[in-house]
């Protein structure tokens with residue numbers, strides 16, 4: 152199974168690191184490509200000044216392989232103030248907007264940004280493969296609503312989640 156990382160980030164090394172970790176964790180073949188969104192403004196809500204994640208993803212489908220968009224756009228899904236990521240089907244998105252230490256800590260921290268981005272990319276890929284949220288402390292599939300929660304989890308799924316991925320992929 153192949154996963155295409157569609158990169159909108161200025162710093163491509165984040166996408167490369169995420170793709171490597173996804174390949175290592177899930178055994179997927181990964182490639183990084185520059186993202187070309189035809190009409191991202193269709194997803195923009197000018198009152199919220201955020202992008203609707205579901206509408207952004209519509210522009211990526213349909214494709215045969217799994218897709219993960221990495222973006223700096225601030226994203227939301229209706230009912231939530233924001234999300235770090237969203238992956239309802241075969242295509243998902245991770246936004247670094249609220250993961251970036253420039254905003255959360257008030258100063259740049261490339262290493263911390265990389266760790267957070269990798270964790271959320273692995274998390275959304277878990278959803279693409281059919282995993283749901285997990286309650287095991289430290290599991291990358293736990294739901295994160297704050298960067299504190301992102302920072303306190305690992306960049307890999309727990310054993311139970313990994314065994315489910317193996318099962319889901321065999322179906």
Ligand SMILES: [Zn+2]
Nearest residue numbers: 274278284294
């Ligand atoms: Zn999730």
Ligand SMILES: [Zn+2]
Nearest residue numbers: 285290309312
């Ligand atoms: Zn788990």
